[in-house]
Amino acid sequence: MLSLLLIIIASLFFTGIIIRTKSILSGRKGPGIFQPLKDIWRLFKKGAVYSNTSSFVFQIAPSIYFASILMAILMIPLGGHQGIISFKGDFIFFAYVLALGKFFMIVSALDTGSSFSGMGASREALYSLLAEPAFFILMSSFALLTGYTSFHEIFSTLHFGTYISYAIGALAAFVLVIIALIENSRMPIDDPKTHLELTMVHEVMILDNSGFDLGLILYGTNLKFAMYGGLIANFFLTPSYEWYFSIPIFIGVQLLFAVIVGILESFMARFRMNHNPQYIFMLTSISLLIFLGVLLVLGKIA
Template identity: 55%
Template sequence: MIPFILILLTSLLFPGIVVKTKALASGRKGPGLWQPMHDIFRLLRKGNVYSHTTSIIFQIAPVIYFSTIFFGLFFIPFGTSGGLISFQGDLIVFIYLFGLGKFFLILNGLDAGSGFEGMGANREALYSMLAEPAFIILFGTFSLMAGYDSFYGIYSHWHVTTGSSLVLSVLAAYVLVQIAMIENSRLPVDDPKTHLELTMIHEVILLDNSGFDLGLTQLANAFKFGIYGALIANFILPEHQTIVIRALIFVLVILVFAIVVGLLESFRARFKIEKNPQFILTLSSIATIAFLVALIITNKLL
């Protein structure tokens, strides 16, 4: 229950911190930390407007997207204590849960029938498709090292002891941060600030969504960021501490992650669209190297 509440709370703060960091980094005062949440709640109070050309898919897609991500929250463990739902292979379920959400988001874009949204859906599909192997290979590496294939098993048996596992952790941290940036449609792949439909990726899918639906998807995005933050935080969590200290560290890591995301966005330019697949594939390559290193260390092949 603890991680669930912690992630829920920090997720709500997450967009605010990112926006604030970016504002401070560019020398502005910026809105308050809760401003993005105020926006979302304002949207949630509104009704929906549906175009006549859309079908039922368009109406259910945002709800499904939100619910998959919300359900994903239940899987996240808290250090050595498991998440609310924990079983053998929950890792795979988690990954494909996200995949399902993404699938409906893409359908949402296609169903609206706008050319821009179709294009955005296309790009979103391509990038998730490319980022997925990186994520799977990375967690495959961890489960290889830990010998377990559930989140709980991996996190409770992962210890940074030898030099090699330290190297692996560094690689993993890099890849995870980058995947988080891609999956959440942030720089350098996508830019949430852009206002030209041709260059948008994630935002363009939601062009036709309004009111409650739009609010749901934005809330889901905030949760998603919180989940990735929690995945990183779990690696750092010390074992033998009281629950309060661990919770504090957990929250702190997620918040630091938010600041890092803000800083990265402030000082990084967006790639050319055609370079994006190459960049995302690089993550898979690096994850492959990590995987090979893990194979060498554990000597588990053959």
């Protein structure tokens, strides 16, 4: 319950911080931290325009997308406190629920019959499927390291001892950050600021959404960021920490995460579209490295 609350709170200012970081780094004053939230709020109140090609799929998809993210967040633990729903193998459920949301978003993009949305949908589908293995291998590495198969159990028993394990932790954090970037369509993969339909990925997919739906989608992105932030934060939390330790650590990690994303977005250019798959699949290789590292730590391979 605590994690849900914290993630929702973090989501409120996450994008704001990213934008703020970017504007500072580029020497601008930039909008306020809550500006994105205000935009979303305005969208919620607006009416909608629906394409005459689209159908009910288009109308329910954002809601299901949002529900899927909420569902996923329900499973994120916080230090010693387990998520609202927690069971053996819950991270599988986590990943598949997110995939469900993605399914609906892709399908709704095709629903408009647009010549661009389909393109975005196609790319989004491809990138997320390429990113998925990394997450699973990461989780199985941790499962192997700790001997458990649920978020709660893994994170509550996870502790780093040797140098290798620190390297593993760093790599894992890196992989998760990149996964979060891919899932949220951020910089090296996708440029949220671009205005050319041909080069967009996520944005072009939601080109025809408006009003409440668009608000849901945008806020969903914030939530997702905070969710991954929470996941990363869990690396640094152990059950022995009291709440007054763990909450600041959590907030700190979220902040750091947001700033890092902002820095990345400021200093990196988007990859060429046809280089993206290699890049994303590289994550799988890295996570396999992590897996090997875990095997090393456990002494299964000498």
